[in-house]
Amino acid sequence: MSEAAPLRIGIAGLGTVGAGTVSLLQADPARLAQRAGRPISITRVSARDRGRDRGIDLGGYAWSDDPLELARADDVDVVVELIGGSDGIALELTREALRRGKSVVTANKAMLAHHGAELAAAAEMHDVALAFEAAVAGGIPIVKSLKEGLAGDRVERVFGILNGTCNYILSVMRETGRDFVDVLAEAQALGYAEADPSFDVDGIDAAHKLALLASIAFGGKPRFDAIHIEGIRRVSALDIEFAEELGYRIKLLGSARLTPAGLEQRLHPTMIKKAAPIARVDGVFNAVGVDAEPVGLVMHEGRGAGGGPTASAVVADLIDLARGNRLATFGVPSSALADHPVAPMSAHRGCYYIRLMVLDQPGVLADVAAVLRDQDVSIEALIQRARNPNQPVPIVLTSHETVEARMTAALAAIGAFASVLEPPHMIRIEQD
């Protein structure tokens, strides 16, 4: 193909991101061609409803009712998969496009988290690219940073706020003192949360992204199934109030590191010191930190979702492909992707926040302290603000660093006391 021949793309899925991508490609094609070394032309599009008004002009493109036609069409070099869903038609389309020697650009984190290793191998076998900047943290070019910008470094930890809906809910909870259910309902009314919010608030969406980040960072196959996932439903206004008092913010944080026990991937509400840069990332923003040697800590922050930011990432991938910059899907050849052993959460080392609801009676604290001592867990801080003899009061304590197995055992023992009225609530603390 000559330098000047356009890169011909077919876009499957014309929702917010698809329409945003069409808009961006239409806005200033000459500038894009300059950056890409050749024109990028949409030749074909596919979506469910041909008649719908998307606010964009689709007149110049061939229409396919069946997205699989994009994989088979002679006038398409690259398939842009924006249908979504881990399986079904998105997966079928991606497999078919790769098999037919077409590169694929996708925003589909679910599909890659579940089928990434298979698809990376297929891309490699057919000598094409599978690019997914848009799948992780929307407009933040974090995939490129990890795969290329920090390619010389050894990553020690990658972590981030990866779901804007959860971050928005936690931010509003903190600002208003309101409880989860209430803020979620408002977020749904405002369109910031889906009618069925479980993908977001139960941490699935963020965990998909974490699996991809960890794969690139540590050169392993994406292992979504190996992620310890806890969503934000159990975070209460009371926890947020105590966190504030203790000098922390609560974020739904994903983090991955290689430990002596294996690859640790966890995604759960996390208390982070207020002074840490990531603690101040509020609202719908995403942030990703990379702690690596020798670069040290590098932070990235930006909009993690929405048509514009995600389209920005799709088009950056297309420019890379137009320029011939084609990397292994997860940074190293797919045959070299490691099968890291999975570190069990019981082996996690860290500090913990524990909130107990207890009967305000003499001896309760002594019993709790004795259990922790027996598990070799040392207490860093303890708060019992209200006194209310023989009535329920909250007690909060934080621990020094310990092993999760010990904390779990301690909480089981504490939860069994008659004077402890609810299952103990635990939130992990991140020290930096």
Place this chain on the structure above:
Amino acid sequence: MSEAAPLRIGIAGLGTVGAGTVSLLQADPARLAQRAGRPISITRVSARDRGRDRGIDLGGYAWSDDPLELARADDVDVVVELIGGSDGIALELTREALRRGKSVVTANKAMLAHHGAELAAAAEMHDVALAFEAAVAGGIPIVKSLKEGLAGDRVERVFGILNGTCNYILSVMRETGRDFVDVLAEAQALGYAEADPSFDVDGIDAAHKLALLASIAFGGKPRFDAIHIEGIRRVSALDIEFAEELGYRIKLLGSARLTPAGLEQRLHPTMIKKAAPIARVDGVFNAVGVDAEPVGLVMHEGRGAGGGPTASAVVADLIDLARGNRLATFGVPSSALADHPVAPMSAHRGCYYIRLMVLDQPGVLADVAAVLRDQDVSIEALIQRARNPNQPVPIVLTSHETVEARMTAALAAIGAFASVLEPPHMIRIEQD
């Protein structure tokens, strides 16, 4: 060259960054080869003093007393220029290497800020690369973000904290209330500032980086000479105290944008709202923000200097070259680099902080207010904390948005009053 042939590099300059680069390339060559698709081998090095102990093993490499030998040697594919200096031997070496068809990787911001357009054209003519991730903000992969990750976006503004020494001094001034001269002396004693600190504290170093960022962001030739530069020597403990009171932090901020009047590039002490992400970047850290359409604001933060972070950037560039990922030096072909008209600072629109030292007499404020009114400058806040009749007292005021020409005229008139005892001190305010 076959897939497995190593990329052979020659390193000129073995100071902190050179030694860091050698270390990093020696640390885990198999991992780097995996990311790069082939081995990266040092074949030749050059430095002033062959005998010096740098804590690294140079035994396996040919030694050249004359760095120009690296440009001419048959066993070198890529020259890594880490000598420094805008002209002299670094420039000579870079020109010679490009002319002989060798790619150059450099950390030399001064050379590129002054000779970037010429060198980019030479690289293009000889079909090689001139890569400089290490020249801007050390370990933050911001050059890659701008050139590739955000290649689909239209940049509206690029801005950043680009000099760790200045940021460290301003951070310590704020934390301790001490004055510039005092903190600078301490920074020099600690090795955070050079014996001759003017390159850092007068803003030259940061302005070099700003010229490169603006070039990539707006597709123009680097125009160091067109940057409005003010260093941090005039920032006083009093200014920092007032900034705190008004809800701002003072940072040495570089920023560039295309305005209707042309390209505006400025590097000066700037008051930034405390809540802004960049206001919280303290100490030796650098940060770069990119405000672009459609991605929105993307922030990057990390270590801006030092052997490790800078070596990380050098090696990332080498991996790119090994993989064959070769971009135009400033993102677009050098023939397409625009000569943007230069927006004069007099056309700058913004808000201003003004500190006056006045005799505490009736009527002074009325005179000042009248001048501002006559220039159509409206006052946002005014602080006169101390009363001390007929003695000098500071008055501080902030303006709403106005044009710099009006503010300059107002300050000239105010400075001429007999009751105004020192030239008015002005600091620009950034609203977001």
